[in-house]
Each structure stands twice: as C-alpha cells, then as structure tokens.
Amino acid sequence: MSIKKSILFFAFLLATTSVFSQANFKKVKLSGKVLDKKSTAPIEYAVITILKTGTIEIVTGGTSDANGDFSIDLNSGNYDIKFEYSGYTTVEKLNQNISSDTNLGNILLQEDAKVIEEVVIRTEKTTVDIKLDKKVYNVGQDLMVKGGTVSDVLDNIPSVAVDAEGNVSLRGNENVRVLIDGKPSNAISVADALRILPADAIDKVEVITNPSARYDAEGGGGIVNIILKKGKNKGLNGTVIATAGDPKNNGLSANINSKTDHYNLFTTIGYNDRNNPGRTKINQENFDSNGDLVSYVEERRNNDRYSKGVNANFGMEFFLSEDKKTTWTNSLNYRKNNGNNYEDVKYFNFDNNRDFVNTRLRDNNSDSKNEAIEFSSNFLKNFKKSGHKLTIDASISLNKEDDFTNIYGSILETNSFVSDERTSKLGRQNRNLFQTDYVLPIKENTQFEAGYRGSYTKSSSDYQVQERVNQFDPYTNIAEFTNNFEYIENVSAFYTQFGTKFFNKLSVLAGLRFENTNLEINQLLTNDFNKRNYNNLFPSFFLTYELNDDANISLNYSKRISRPRDRFINPFSSYTSNINLMVGNPYLNPSLTDAFDIGFLRKWKDVTLSTSAYYNHSTDAFQFVRKERGDLINGIPVIINTPFNLGEDNRLGMEVTVNYTLKKWWKLNSNVNFFYNETKGDYQYYNTSNNLVVQNFDYKSSTWTTRLTSKINLPYKIDWQTNATYNAGQKTAQGKSKGVASMNLAFSRDILKEKGTISFNVNDVFNSRKRIQDLNLPTVNSYSEMQWRVRQISFSFTYRFNKQKNEREKQPKREPQEENGGEF
Template sequence: MNYKLIFFSLLLAFFHSTLSAQQGSVFIGKVVDKGSGEPVAYATVMAADSETQQGITGTTTLEDGTFLLETTANGFYLEVSFIGYQKKIIRPDNNSSGRTELGVIEIQEDAQQLEEVVVEGEVSQTVFKLDKRVFNVGKDLSSTGASALEVLNNVPSVNVNIEGQISLRGSQGVQVLINGKPSIITSDESNALGTLTADMIDRVEVITNPSAKYDAEGTSGIINIVIKKEERRGMNGSVSVNTGAPNNHSVGVSLNRRTEKFNLFTQLGAGYREGPNEVETRNTDLVNNTTILSFGDQFRNETFYNFVLGTDYYINPSSIITLSGNFSMEIEDQPSTTNFTSLEGTNTITSEWERTEITEATNPKFRYEFQYKKEFEENEDHNLLFSALGNFFGKDQSSEFFDNTLSGANNDDSQLTRTDFKEALFTFKLDYSRPFTEEFSMETGAQYVINDVSNDFEVQNFENGGFVTDPGLTNNFEFDQKVLGIYGTGAYEGKTWGVKAGLRLERTNLATLLTNTNESNNQDYSNLFPSVHTSYKFSEKVSLQAGYSKRIYRPRLWDLNPFFNIRNNFNIRQGNPDLMPQFTDSYEMTSIFLIGKTSLNLGVYHRFTTDIIERVSTFENNVTTTRPENIGTNKTTGIEFNTKYRPANWLTLNADFNYFRFNREGSFEETVFDFNADRWTAKLMTKVKLPADFDMEFTGNYRSKYRTFQGENNSIAFLDMGLRKKIMKGKAILNLSIRDVFASRIWENQIAQQDFEVYSQRLRGRFVAFGFSYGFGKGEAMQYGGGRRR
C-alpha cells in the first residue's frame, strides 16, 4: 500500500478545506453618483459588525468606481461612504459564501453632511509624522486675502518678520519648497511668495530636521508649501473675490475638468496690492558728535496677473504623466519720500532735505514642469517618480532719485539706477521608493539643480548738466551654481518602534563674476550629510520622536551680490562675493501626548553651526554699510511646546511656545564678539464657533527682545483676527480679517558700538480684508474644489 500517496492526498484535502473556509465572501460592485451617473473614485466600502457596528475590513473604489471586498466574517453589513454623500447601507446574505455581484451602487450628495464634515475638519490643524509636521491651511479666518508669507506666520515654529524674512525656531536659513521642489517664487531675490494667496495653499509641511531624502540646504530646516489641485470628476471649481485696505484687491478662478484619462486644471488670477511702510533711522557718529535722521513712507505697489494650466494623463491605473505651466506678471510701482535732517550735537540743525524716488519695474515669471510617476502593482508605496522643473524670473527696473534742499547746507542731487535681472533655475529629480515588507522599506534617488543668474546694474550721477555713469557702483554680476545630490535611506517601522537612517552626498560648483572688473569667486566642494530619525510609541496616547541631521546653508544670490539699493544712501545693504557656506549639526527630541481633548507636544533641540553668516555693520561719514561675513560658531539649545485644547465644541485653543539660548563665538577686524543670549516667541490662536454659522478667530503673537551680533532687536506683540459666515449651505463663504489689529507690529533694531550708534524702525500698519468665495460643481468655497492632488 502506498502510504505516501494516501498521506499527500489527505494533506491536500485538508488544505483545500482550510482555504475554502478562509475564502469566505467576495463582493464586487461599482459606486456612482446618483445625479450624474459618474463613477465615484476613492469612496470607502466597509464591512461592519451588525451588533457592534465596528469596522471589520474595508477597501476604496478605483478610478472607475469599481471595488472588490473580501471577508471571512459572519454577521456583518456593508457601508458605502464618501465625503459630501449620504451613506449607503447594504445588507447581503451572510449565509452565502463565494463571489457576489452587487452591480451599480448609487450614492446621493448630502450638502448638510458635507458642511458638517468640513466643520469637523477645522478642529485638527497639525498632523505629526516621523520626520515632519503637516499644518492644514484654509481654516484660518485671519488669512482671508493674505499672502503665503502671512499664512506662514500662523504656522507653529515659523515666523515672518516685517521685511518678509522667514525663520524657523528663530533661525533663518530655511529652505522653502513648492510641492516638494525648489521654485523661483520662494527665492529671496524674486520676492514673489506674496503672489501666492491663502486660498491656493492646501497645506504647509514643516520639517525641522530633514532626512537625507531632502536637500541638505537650509540650516534650520525645510518648509514645503503644497498647492491645491482638484481632481474630482466632471467640471468643478471656485471663484473668489477679495478687497481690502490699504488697497488690496484680487479675483481668482480655479477650474478643473476630470475625465477617465485626463485631469485638466487651470487657475486665473489678477489683482492689485499696496505695501506701505513707515521707516525711521538715526545714524550717530560718537566721535564727531554728528547725526543723520531720516523718516518717510515707502511703498511697494503691484499689479499682478497669474495663469496656470496643466493636465494629468493617466496612461494606466498605475502610471501618470503631469504637464503644467505657469505664467505670471508683476508690474511694480515703488514711490517713496524720505526726509533727512543733519545735526551737530543734539539740537543744532545744519541741513534738511527731501529725497523722492520713482521706481517702475516689470517682473515676468515662467514656470513649467514635467512629471512621471509609476506605482508598481503589488504596493502603491513601491513607486518611481521623475520630475523636470524649469523656472525663469526677470526684472526690468528703473529708478529716479531727486534730493531737494529744504534748509541749511545744499544737498540738491539727482541719481538714476537701472537693473536688468535674469534668473533661470532648473531642477531634475529622480526618486525611487520600495517597501520590502510591511516593516522594512528603502528610498534612493538623485537631484541636479542648475541656477544661472545675470544682474546688470548701473548707477548714474547728475554732473555738469548731465547724467554720468558711476563706475564704482556699476557692474554686471554673474552667478552660476550647480548642485548634484545622491541619497539613500532605509527604514524600519514596527507597531511601536521605528527608525529611519540615510546618507546624502552633494557636490557643489559655484562661480561668481563681476564682468566689468573681472573679480571672480569659484568654489568647488563635496560633502556628506547623514541623518537618523527614530520614534517609539509607548501607547496610543504617548509617543517619542528623535532625530539628527547635518545641514548646509549656501550663500544666496543676494548674500553674494555686492550691489545695493540707494533708496536711503546713508543706510546701505550689500552682499559679499567671498562668502563661504555655513554647516549645522542638528539634534532634536519631541514627545507627543494625547490627554483627553488635549494634544501636547514638547521638544528639545540643539544646533551647532560653523562659519556662521552674520550681517556686520560698518560706519563712515554717517553712512552705515551692512554686509554678511563668515564669523565664528554658534551653539543653540532650545525647548519648544505646542498644544491644542478643545474645552467645548464651540471653542478651540492652539498654543505655540519656543525658547532657546545661544552662545556666539567669533571676531571681526580684531574685535571679539563672544556673548551668550536668549530669546523666546509665543503664539496663541483661539477659534470660536458662533450661532448662525459664524466662526471667529483670534491669533496673538509675541517675540521677545534679543541680542544680536552688534546690538539688539526689540520685542514685538501683535494680534490678528477673522470672522467667517457660511451661506448657501456652505457653498459660499464670506470672510472678514484684520491683521495687526492694534498696528503694533513695529520692527526696531539698535546697533551700539564704541564709535557709532544706529537705530532703525519699520512699521507696516493695520490691514483689513474682506472676501467672498463660491464653489460650483462638486467644488467647495475657499478650497478650489476641496480635493487634494494624489
């Protein structure tokens, strides 16, 4: 008797019966919109226990609305749901097993439910991930009509000063990305972040300690601004109109058309804004006992136009090609009037004169992108992404300056300046991600960035009845930088513990040239940038994150460019072509607690920076010249605290506190500048739900006084507020916002040295904005359709 044959026959029978029992039920169907008959992609299909109503298993519909759900459970029902639709309950025959065709399942829109879901979504603004925090935008009432810079100022850990400089945890050197990639509009020289409005932004990702996957650029971290793009089927969109004082008017239209293979999207916008500034300076020569006072009003007025057109082409369910282009134009007008007074001693006026400026500029910008994404069938996290991004920014600017003597010594004068600026930025990026198991994964890729700039600058002085070029202030500055980066990371993520480690190699080639004088600065260097991140989950309510990374801050164009604006020729800022990069080792640890209705996030961090770049002021003939220099080292140790508390359904509180102490060591021109100092910032946001679909929000900000390399900056406290009213069942929204309610956001800086003192003050004042937004199709007001790009 063949016992082996009998044994294997019994074994096969056992496995067959076991597999048959495990197969259970398979449900197949298609979910469509009841009104239009269009498939509903990404709808949730869930099998839930009939007694406890808890979910057992689930899936989501594909692009064509189809789904397949498997379960081995008994005593369950099926629930089909999607944001903005009524839930659909299906009760199949639980006694049957095998394949069940459910056919076409129609779900119906529910405007009331949509409104409730959106309101609930307002409560959660910040999401914590392994190496970053995600701040959801579009929920801040005080951001109505605001620019991206003003939105960033509401993000935890981020501050934007009155001149638009961005800092993270009190440090500048932040790399700002758009949709994960460098962009002209985030560069210092373009000054174009203001052309992005709050209703164009989906979310802001704050990465205080980036992994090796990201650029090593940015000593204090990375801020990634993700722009909205709707992807619902059919024609969807929204219209927004904003007005404000000082004059700030804009209109925008967002349209999206989605078919089976294509997603066509476009945005059109136009507007006009005024940016007034009240400026006051005082330069005192302590040796000769003379002073130059200046005060006046400066404006940066812009008429702007923006046009975006792009499409996603779905080659198949796992492969997508994206082509997009953006053209925008700014027409600038910068009138200013500054009054000067020359003093001997404290009260003796020797001369008074008025300096007026007439500046006009046109700034065309182009942006185009090609992107290919391939998701492999066995796992959507196994993907390949290639992108090629091109940006161009130009500035054709001319200025006229006239000095008119009012009393005393003659200071009549006239000057002309001309700027022809061109920048091209190209970024090529390849990223590959692959999970090997549910716990182990890896990422690798490369990036090549080319930045090519030409700045032709000329100054003419009025002499002997005509304008003559000043050769000492006229030159053509060429800037050419190429950075090649290659990285690899590996990650383990278990149920309670995870770790991610990586290494990035970057090679930098920089060349600057002043063509008229043949002054050049060439730098060629390679660096390794390691990173390690880990997290441990003690329970569902307590977790701990820690990380280390090495960062670099490469001097930007305007750090290197020696030219300056002569709007105030007694207070000059210029670049330093000989600057070297600064490097930072960054360590941090963050704990996250969920206690009832409260989330607490407490973190400590330490940064050590070498060859730190400081802006150093020198003084001669009552003229202050400020330029960046590499001076010594800086050690910063800080603590950060964030919390969100919802004591009642109608009240939500968000608080952000950051304190750090730093140690500076360095010297300049035989003078030692070693000192210890500290500073702190605080932010409190209060959101109140009122009857009749009114919402109100208050955001208070405070920044302490702190010591600088040569002096100190004053403390600042200011309040923003907003009011929102939903109408037309949430399809339309009215917004009112007031930024800097008490006009208290005054920036002050004092430099106190042995032989001179400099005081400067700048005030922008109160801004009031009123906006109306309406969403059509499946779009929602204020969200350009409300969908996210996948």
Template sequence: MKKQITTLSIPSINPGWSQTHSVGRNRGYVTMLTLLFALFLGTCVSAQSIKGQLTDGTNQEPMGFANISLYDANDKLVKGTSSDIDGRYEIIDLPAGTYRLEASFLGYATQSQMVTLTNDKTTVELPAIVLSEGGNNLDEVTVTAERAVMELGLDRKIFNVEKSIAAAGGNAEDLLREIPSITVDLEGNVSLRGSAGVRFLINGKPSAITQQAGFLQTLTASNIERVEVLTNPGAQFDPEGTAGLVNIVLKQKTEDGFNATVNLNAGTGNKFDGSVDANWRKGKFNTTLGVNGRYDERFFRGFREQTATFADTTYSRYFTFDGLRQNESKGFNLGTEYTINKYSSLGISGNYRTSTGESTNLRSTQFFDDNGDLNSVSYRTEVEPQERENYELRADYNTTFAKPGRNLSASFQYSESDQTEVENYDESIFGPEGDLFDESFQNSPSANGRTQYIGQLDYSQKIGEDFKFEAGWRSTMQRIDNVADFNIYDEDSQEFFRVDSNSSRFFYDEDVHAVYSTFGGKVDKFTFSGGLRAEQVYTTSFLAEPTGETFENNYFKVYPSVFLGYAVSESGTIQASYSRRVSRPRDRDLNPFVDRGDPLNLRTGNPFLLPEIINSYELNLQQRFGMGTFTGGVYYRAKSDLITRVTETLPGGIQIGTQANLDSGRDYGVELITTLRPSKKFDLTASANAYRTEIDGTLQEGAVQANGYNFSGRLQGSYEMPWNVKSQFTYFYRSPGVTSQGRLNAMQSFDLGFRKPILNDLGAITLRVTDLFNQRKFGYTTEISGLSTISEFQRESRIVYVGFQYSLREVKGKQNRQRSGGGDDGGGDDF
C-alpha cells in the same frame, strides 16, 4: 532745473554667459557613491491586531492621514489611529471580541465594518476600505469626523488649513501667519523657530516661483489643502535652508467633470485681488487652469536715530522715512495630466507671472553737532519703478509596476525670470536757517536675469509589508546675470552720465548634483527611517565690471538623516530625529560690488563666504486626549561657519553692511503646541517657542559673543456663531531677541475674521481685520564701533478685507457612482 528720470535703457541680459566666461572651470557630473542604510529589528507579537489599507474611491490612490476608530459591542471607543502616507493602518494589543471599525475623512462618507477577533488568530487583515464622496456606508452609519487641525508625521508637522478664515479670503502669506512655529515679518520674510533660513516646496517639489520675492502673496489660500513643516527634512529633500522646509500642498481636483472656484477680495487702502481656478477631468485627461490678479498699495514709515562717539568727534543724526509701495501683478497657469495606462501618467504644466510696481519714499535727515545743535537737514526723494517677469515649464512622469509597491517618477523643470529696477534719487541739503547748501540728482538702473534647470529622478519600493526603500538623483543648475549702473546728473549738459567705478556687471553660476538613498519601516511599535544625501557643488562668481575678478568655491558634502518613532500607547508617540543641513550663500551675498545708492548706508557682498552647516537634533512627544492633542519637543541646532549680516562703521560715520562667516552658533529650544476642542462649536490652538541663541566669532572690530533668549507664542481660536457664522482670532507675540551686533524689539499682532456660507454652501463671504490694534512694528538697536543706532519700521498692516468665494461644481461623479451601483441611468449633468 531739476530733472526726475524714472525710465532708463537697461543693458540686455545674457543668462548663458558661462558658455563664454566660465574661466576654465570644468563642468560636468562626478561619480558619487550611494550609501544605503540597512536596519533590522526583531519583535514578538503576543496580542491580537487589526490592519488594513484605505483607498480613495475617486482615484483609487492610497488615502493617508484618515481617521480609524474602533468601538466595542457597547459602542464605546476602544482605540483609534490614523492611516500613514500609504493609506495603511494597524491597531494592536486588542483582546478577543467583536468590534466595529470606522474609517473617516473630511468630505467623505464614513465607512464601518464589523470585525471579530479570536484567540486562534493573532492578526486580522481587512480588505481594502474605499472612502468615496457621497458613497454608501457599509452598515448605514452616517457619522463623519473632521480632520485634526494638526497631525504629527514621522518627519513633519501637518497643519490642515481648509477651515481657516484666512484660507477662505486671504493668500498664502496670511495663512502662514496662523501656523505654529512660523513667523512672517513686515516684508513677508518667513522664519521658522526664529531662523530665517526657510525653503519652500509646492506639492513636495521645488519650484522657481518660490525663489521670487512676494511669491506667497500670489498663492490663493483657498487653494491650499495643508501646510507641512519639516524642521528636520530627510535625505530625499534638498538640504538647503537653515531652519528647514515648508511644503505647501495644493488641493487636487479628482472629480470627473468641470469644477471652478472664484475668489474676490477687497481691502482698505486700495487693495484688490481676484482669482479663478478651474479643473476639467474627462477620460484620460485632467486639465487645470488658473488666472489671478492683484493690486496692492501699502504705506511704510519709520525712524532711525544714530549717535556717534569716536576718538576725535561726537555727533548725532535723526532719519525719518515716509513712503508708499504700489504693486500690480497678473498670473496664469495651465497644466494637464494624461493617464497613459493603469500604471503610468504624464503631466505637462506651466505658469507665467508679470508684475509692475513703484516705491516712493521721502527721507529726511537731521545732522547735529557734538553740542546737539542742528548743522543741516537733507531731504531725499526716492522713486523706484520696477518690473518683474517670470515663467516656468515642467514635465512630470510617474509610473507604478505590475508588482505593487514600486514607483518611479521623473521630472524636468525650466524657468526664467527677469527683473528691472531704476532707483532715482533727488536730494537737497539745507542749512539750519533754511538756506540751500547743495542738491544732486542720481539714478541707478539695474537688471537681474536668472535661468534655472532642475532634473530629478526618484524610485521607491516596498519591501514586504512594513519596509520601504527610496533612492534618487537631482541636479539643479542656475545662471544669474546682474547689471547695476550708477549715474549722476550733470547740470551743464542737462543729462545723466555713467560713473564706471560705481557701476557693475556680476555673473553667478551654481550647479548642485545630488544622489540620495533612504530606508525605513515599522517593527512592532517602532517606526524608523535613515538616509544619506551626497552633493557636489560648483560655484563661480565673476565681477566682469569694474574689476574682472573671478571667485570659485567648489565643494563636496554629505548630509545624513535619521528618524525614530515609538508608540508609547495607542494615543501617544515619541520621536527622535537628526539631520544635517546647509545654507548656501546667494548671489546677492557674494557680489563684491559696493552699492552706494544710500551714501550713508552702503551695501556689499562677500565673495569669500563659505556655506553654513547646521546639525539639527530633535525630540518630540505627541499625546492625544479626549478634547485634543498635546505636542511638546526640544531641539538643538549646532552651526559652523555661521552666515550673519554685519555692519562696519567707516570714517565719517558711514555704515557698510555685508555678510560674514562667524565661527559657530548654537540654538537650544523648546516648542509646545496644544489643540483643544471643548465643544463642537469651539476649538483652540496654542503654541509657544522659546530658545537660547549663542553666537561666537571674530569680526574686524574684534571678538563677537552674542547670547540671549528669544520667545514667541501664538493663540488661535475659532467659534461657530449663530446663523452659521464662523469667527476666528489669532494673537501673535515675539519677545525681544539678540542678533550678532544688537537686539531686536518685541512685536505683536491680533487678527480677527468671520465667514458666512451662502448659496447653499457653494459660496461664502468673509470679513477679516489684520493687526487690529496696529502693533506689528519692527525695531532694533545696535552698537557698532562707537556708532549707536535705534530704529523702528512699520509697514501698513491694519487692513480690513471683505471677500467673496464661490465654487461651481458639475455633479458628474455622483451620477456615475449611482449608475455603477445599478441606479437610474437618466438625467444629464447638473451644476
């Protein structure tokens, strides 16, 4: 009698195992020397210039990335620029005369000021210009300008996504599919310029939630203000990640009073999600609250065809997959920031998330002999229920000083996550005539617990008007406990029994202690920054069961970074940069236990993996012109101890996959991004990334040399239709590419969306179709030790979504501004 088990008792997890199992490792901090960069450049200024600073009228903070335009007496545009991250701007090389300077930012009233330059004064510094929502223009000019779709910072590309259709009705994963340089595959894995080593930050800070599978689906896109892509991050950032960093900047609610945003979405095939995000700012407190939920069903299907040609045998087999994945999740976050005084603030926040799901799959396998005749057929039913739970607590302290230009911030973060999963297998094998050969029942319960601590301290100080020094420290400590059992069903006893040799318990400790320092500034047309980060890493892998083996890998490394920018003209900038990065092996990559859940495709880790080191070089040019911008760049990445997934063929055609270090790898690439706005109603963004990959190394089967070209491109456009309906399309294409042991197939998709404002622009309805032509498929071919594989996989991606968004705002800040200007004191709060 068949018996399907879907729930099992999981051994308890003790993330603090290292206190009793640390195997003699001496923990603690090491003394590290901070290397400071000191740079000096001299220059002579021979023409007039205008400079100043912009501030946000709602919170008195510097306003970065705002637009500054300068017009002559005939109202003709002379020059333009944008404010830096500290809100400062400068327009140089101006002849004497009278000008009108305009400062603008999306959602704020444009401010104008008349400026007169004379020959007896080379530089005019204007008083700080304050931009406020609904504020009065200094000379009654009411022109406003939208923020550029893409902006180029010294060390990053900034994509402003507030106008995206996906931002109105999707999640962060949908949004990233529209960002140049970024590719999101069928499983939600993100790659940057073709490399999967991407790390995420939230508001410029690390977060435990970014390490969870599917975390992008938990972030509501309408809460995201911009996405910053750092392919060469500076020394102040964690160097982890082959490709670079993606910083997701969330919208900050600064208006006094109560604000709330509601998002509801429904998609074909039982897909539903909703969220409520609220903010209440009163007095010295600014409190935020968020609640979200999601239910998602996705089918997946695919095939794999294998042909084996060994010295003593030849055969083939054909696999098909047909399954469904269900996931239900709920999230909650709460935080408050308290303004201690005019210099300091303290923030405390936390988030909690839980999810349950189940994956079911029917896999059929046909086995053929050397004559192509059918030998047997296997039908394998796989049912995998799983549960996840994680929470994070953090405290942030920030202070400035009486002397402007100095800032000190400190943060501490604690997080825990637990995941349990049971893999249930029911397999029946039939002969070519349909007679039953064999049947078996197995299950493999597993549990994974992770505890993480992050402490960080950062200090910055301006030196004069044009230079800035930064230094800081950060420690990250994590403990992981992984339990995996393998059970076989016994027909006689009618119960499962544990196979000790195929079961494991694996512990992993990783401590990273780092200090950094950077120095940068601006001299005439040059902008520069240089820094150094030093890190001491301690790691211990302990396979408690079944072998009791311990593996340690402790190392000290330094990571320099250098950035140099030059303003070729008032509308053109050229930049060069270099940084060193690291890709550290994860606990799954290091666990030497062999996972035999799939008897024909085994998986194991490699405890001897070394960290991969990446030296990255870039040269970029951005040119602004009448209808848009052009950004072009070339890059080169040199990799040593390259971590790659490799597959070995065992006797009987069984494959075992693991990770290995290859000697080296190189990427040579070029990236082009163009934004166009031919009219007020139509804008277009086109991007392309082409690169050559070279891989050198030695595996068990011999030398590996995989060279090839890869290309990806994206075309995105939006058009404002009649009745105030905005439409948007995104087309993506990725060419065939190379891996260490084979080739990837081409992949493409086309998305289409519409957005209609309603309820006096406080709400909107959206209609989106993802992968309209059902082309988002993943396929590859490999040739390994006489075993040739052709595979294709598809996860449901053609989906129609309908969404509704509504914003509730208490118009309190506007009344306060009227009162401060001598207006009417009467009236209560309005909604």
C-alpha cells in the same frame, strides 16, 4: 559637547525603557471596496471610521481611492466600522472581530435624496496637522489669508516667521529652504516672490524642521514646502474668489478643474492690485574716535508700494493605465508683476549740541517689472505591490526682474539742490531641475529608497548707479556700485535610505546623501572670477518608537548645508539711503549644520500635543555686521550692513505645539518656541580714521516666541478666527531687538446654500507689527523702527460651483504610522 551627549543619552534611555515596557500587539490589515449601490461605480474619498465596539471613541480610519479600494492597518480586536460619503446613507458593520487580515468585500452605499436636498455635510480638516517630523498647514481653513499673499500664509504658521523685509525664519533661524511643490522657487529674490504669489493659489504648507536624506540638504534651519492647488474632483468644478481691501488689496482668482477617467485638467488664475504703505524711523547719534558726540540725525521714511500682477497655472494629469497607477502630469506656470515704490526720506540734522541745522530730503521713486515662466513634468509609476513606485520629475524656468529708481536730494529750508541719482538693475535667472526617486518595499515594514537630483541655476544682475553733481549736468557712473554680477550654481545629488520596523513599535530610518556643488561667482566688469567645487556627505538617522496608538517618541539627526545666495552674495548695495547701505559678500562660504531633535507626540480625544527639544551646531554660520564704510557724507559716517562667516553658532531650544478642541464650536491651536543662541567669532575692519577695529561676536542670548489661534463657530453660521503673536526681544552682538506683539482678526459666513462665503479680516489690528532695534557701534548709536505694512482691512467673497464646501479637502485619515511621521 555635554549638551549633545545628554540629549542622546536621554533619548536612548527613554526609547529602551519603552521597548521593554510596552505590550506587543498584533497588526492586521482591513480592506475592501466601496461602490455606488445603483451603478456599482467606485466611490472615491468615502470615509471609513474604525471605532471601539459600543463606544464613540475613534481608533483609526481612512478613505477609499479612485477605484473605491481601501486598506487600513490596525491592532487586532473587536470594532464598529462606519462607511460614509456625502449624499449617501451611512453603512455600519457593528462588533466585527478583526483578528487577522480581513477583506470585507464590496460595501454598497445608496444615495439619500433627503441628505442631498436638505443637508450639506461640512467636512473640515484641522488647520494644522501635527506630526513628529513635520507640520502640515491647510490653507483652505485659515480665514486670515483670504486675499493675502504667501508671506501672509507663512507668517501665520507655527514655528515660522516672516520679518519686515520678507525673510522667512524657522524656529528663529533664517537659514531656511523655501520650496514650491518640492522644487526651489524660480524667483531671483525669494522674499519678493512670496509677496507676489497669492495665498489663494496654495493648498497647504509643509514645515519640515529636520529633513531626512530624501530631501535637498540645503537649509540649515529646515525646509518650508509650499504645495499649490491641483484639482482632484470628478467633473467640472471650481472656486472663484474676489477680494477688496484698504489700503488697496483688490484681487480676483479662480481654481478650476475637470476630471474624467482618462485625464485631470486643472488651472489656477489670479489677478491682484495692491498698495502696501510702510513706515521707518531711525534716530542716530554719531561720535568721533574719542567718543565725543559729533552730530545727531533723525531719519524718517514713508513708503507707498503699489503692485499689479497676474499668476496663472495650467496643468493636465494623464492616467496612462486603467487602474490609474501610472500617471503623467505636465503644468505651465506664468507670473507677471509690475510695481512702483515711492519713498519719501527726510533727514533732520542736528549739531553736537542737538541744535537744529537743516532738513535734507531724499525722494526715491522706483519701478519694477517681474516676469517668470516655468514648465514642470512629473511621471509616476505605482507597481502592483503597495508602496512600490518610481517618480521622475523635470522643470525648466526663466525669470527676469528689472528695477529702475530715481533719487533726488535737496535741502528743504532753502530748496537747494543736493544730489540727483538713478539706479537700474536687470536681473535674469534660468533654473533647470531633474529628479528621480525609486521606492522598493522589501517586505512588510521594510523599505529601500534611492534617488538622484540635479539642480542647475544661472543668474545675472546688471546693476548701475549714476549721479550728477549739478542739477543740469549729465549723469556719470558711481564706480563702487556699478557692476555686472553673475552667479552659477550646479548641484548634483545622490541619496539612499533604508527603513525598517521592529516589534511593530520601533521604526528606524537611516540615509546618506552625497552632493557635489560647482559654483561660479563672477564680477564681469572687473574680471573678478571666483570658482569653487566641493563635495559633501549628509547622513541622517531617524528613530521612532510607538508607545501606543496615541503616543510616540522620536530621535532625529541630520546634517544640513546653507549656501549663500541673493542679498548675501550680491555686492550691489540697496541705494535707498546713501548713509545706511546693504552690501553683499561674494566670498561667503557655505555653512554646515548638525541638527539633533527629540520629539514627543501624544493624542487624546480632543487634544494633540507635540513637543520637540532641538540642538543645532553650525560652523561658518552667516552673521550680519554693521560697520563704517570708511568715508563721510555731510560729516555723517556711512554705515554698511554686510554678512560674513562667523566661527560657530549653537542653538538649543524647546518647542511645544497644542491643538485643542475645547468645544465642538471652539478650536484652539497654540505654539511656544524658546531657544538659546550662542555665537563665537571675530570680525575685523578699518574705520574712517583708517584704524583697525576688531569686533567680537562672542555672545549669548535667549528669546522666545508664542502664537495662539482661536477659531469659534458663532450663531448664524458665522466663523470667528483670532491670531495673536508675541516675539520676545533678543540681544545681538551689536545691540538688541525689542519684543513685538500683534494680532489678526477674521470673520466669515456661508451664504447661497453653502455655495458662497463672505469673509472680513483685519491684518495687524493694533498696527504694532514692527521690527524695533537698538544698535551700538564704537562711533554710532541708533534706534530704529521698521513697519513694512500698516494695518489692512479686507473683504472677500468665495463662490463654489459643482462642489460642496471643503470637498476638495477630503483626505484619508492618516494611519497611525503616517500620522506619527513614519516614512515607510
């Protein structure tokens, strides 16, 4: 297409021009060891800062490892070098001429009793680390997520959005792969799992918009990787967090670790007790085949969702060698959650003259029980040569989700019986994952990588809907909803990639991934067995050019796949409403995506700018259609919402992210994403009159989203954070969604000599976070507003023992190559 050719030509022209226009600086390596002057013990996480001689301008930096060693790549020149660690006197080496590889030897730091007694150094990472290939979101610095869930965390991340039903999208694309510690979630419903897992268990979140061949090819829109907390500090230390809120949001969690020279023991334990009330409003006009109004319905739902759960993670990292380059980590994660959802549904029925007829009540009372356990093991071998390593991972998980619902219908005015139904869903899932990766540096700035990944999943859903026509009759099955569904997915993958760097400026990374997919989609009660086996190749190519130490451009390409799962393929409807149903399609094919991305990253002293132009071309893309099922209930046509494979989906967009330190006490982070969407394809179905209806899905639309985060340090050690979001409206093939603005607010203050923190936050200050849609079908017009959770106010108290605030977050200052998204 002309758009792709233009993008590629522009990137090639820009990169080529820059190669010949930039000076070729000599790269050198600065190394040494940081030790305690009194005990000569190595100091881990000592901060090394490299500054231009005689100035305060930071050039680069790093930190020492567990052995006190550090190694930093930089351009040759004269520098001031500063060595710092909390509780120690700073050591400086001024006007150092670093013209070749230099080893500074042992750097001895001496304890400073005055600093230990009187000063607490607050070492904070920025909330978002921007890189060319991904964004890293550091949860510990976000006041908004105190006492929240993973869904709350993701909904505060640039480029990411979580809709009213818990579905995650990236740059407006819902075909996103959600990983936890680099592995698929072991939950049957990922959306439900994200609402259960507490935010306090998360260390950081990686957002990868265009992954290389190293990563799982699943997820046409990209990857969101959730990294759980694992203790790193020596000795026994930890954090305890207590939360209370209204509507009910009570929780208690602890993150504890004990580290010695031989092992690191870590655990995260959390308990929560929550209530999430929600509201839904639907106004629907029903027409006959001639376009005449038949009836009018106003549907109102009030939800009260209660949940109680516990999440526990226990792990131990063994250091199998004295230099700690060989480690073996094992962890066990257990999650249990019980919930109840009482939904009060009222249908206010009117005739074709808008005269009131009656009010039908539909009370839904459901109970759910979720339980999951997962064992993970990781072996890491770092060889003598820097970057040369072998990793082996394995995990086994079991998950069960049981849901039981009673549905009772009556006419309000006469208190007469209409219906009595009950549903049950017994879900089971087993997932086994095996993976190995090998990285071999061939020479400086050149690297080879290869690996294998095997993912084996089996899930089943025994679903049953029963009814009784008269109030005291026995229950009988409703055949079109009762079934036993089984899904088996086995994916074996091999990948290799090669990277090198030219002129110390131009980085090239090329990779190829092969995946074999073996699927079984079975409806056991009807003996409908569907097997599929297909092979795919997924090439990737990444080109990054360093304009200078503070600016980069990149051109990326990768091929991705989106396999339908969960609600997309499960044919069992959501039965909370008998006239508006969700029905999965077990015959969906996977969607393939070609993803192109041009990125630019520029850093100034107080500003980091990241821009990206992207184009995604998808075939067999998933699209939801709302259609008449073909029957009437009380004269009202039953509408089902079901996915199908659309012919083609093209997305073209531009994203801009800015981190700006306006003042030492004021930091801003903003993100704007604009994208244009074009779809092509048709969908056919039969309406209530048994007439063939062809729905054309050729349409073009554009929309944009923006998010602004402000963090201000007020007097009296009070931190104030504000998140404002606006999602603009968008046209769809069957209607449109309307724009929604919302805001979150949070305050915190450190107490108890920085060992404690109290926080106060308001989620959805103006109670405006809703999904608002207009739907236009041949025989139905409807307007709907869905609010999953009303405004919530929460208080939390954090207590740290044997560690300073944010001590666990002290990480190396990234080398320029790594900051810019280099992968070798």
